Amino acid sequence: MSDQHEQWDIVSSIGFTALLVAAGRAVEGHQDRPLVDDPWAARFVAAAEPPSTVPVRPDQTWELSDPAPGVQDEVDAFWTMMTSYQGVRSRFFDTVLDRAVADGVHQVVLLAAGLDARALRLVWGPSVTVFEIDQSGVMEFKDEVVDAHDGRPTCDRRVVGVDLRDDWAAALRASGHDPSKPTAWLAEGLLPFLPADAQEQLLRTIDQLSAPGSVIAAEHFADAIGMLGHHRGMAALTAPFGVDPAVLASPEERTPAARRLDELGWDVATRHSPDVARGYGRELGPMPDGTEFSSDLVTATKG
């Protein structure tokens, strides 16, 4: 089972990406007209006791020891782009989940929940059960911080510590998920890290566990994740953590989630994230090759 797979905590390997995106949400929360207000994000970063400053406000920068010429600028450009993207995707997925709950979906599954604080910051009420799935080490860290700050979920929050390459469906069932009722699923910042067969298994299992009226929201990155893995700015800021971004994402080819969900009979809608950003009055910054950072934000419903 999970012994076969690499395990990480919140400051190592893929676990560190959960801290990175939380820091991005914290920064976004201090912008004018923020797209997300996540007071938990800075608490998680502080509790992780990072070896060097992880910015949680717009006036903070990543501390680099002796950067090569130009690298500090690349770090700053990467971070500006990353924090705006976190705002955009957070707002987009908040809206999808809020709408699903308002439409009567009372089970929400956060796949690879990481430090997602929706169960604490969105007001869904006790009739909504939120299942948070991630590796045990990540969830233990998160629970320690939530407990230390006396966090009170607005819903029935259930933590499911399991690897998504293992039999996560059994763990979800054991935590009380009811496949006869509709579910809202979220795969935010997850799919690039899964091997292709695990992504395929994930989507098939979601389909099997989804009653009519279920909703899924996910991100598909085409080239952007590969490019990020080789972004000098990103590599420079993850280096003090011993994290090499070039090896985090799975390089395996896979069928894009939107196409796979369509094949499985879901009603799929895809938005290009730069367009979503412009709808919020934002621009996503450029990548080093001058192209705009982009992903597809996919939502699908099961009839």
Ligand SMILES: C[S@@+](CC[C@H](N)C(=O)[O-])C[C@H]1O[C@@H](n2cnc3c(N)ncnc32)[C@H](O)[C@@H]1O
């Ligand atoms: C970029 S973070 C995103 C976290 C969260 N969804 C968010 O947007 O704040 C990626 C998360 O995926 C989780 N993850 C990646 N592969 C996983 C796997 N095989 N099993 C469980 N969790 C996984 C990591 O532990 C990490 O928390």
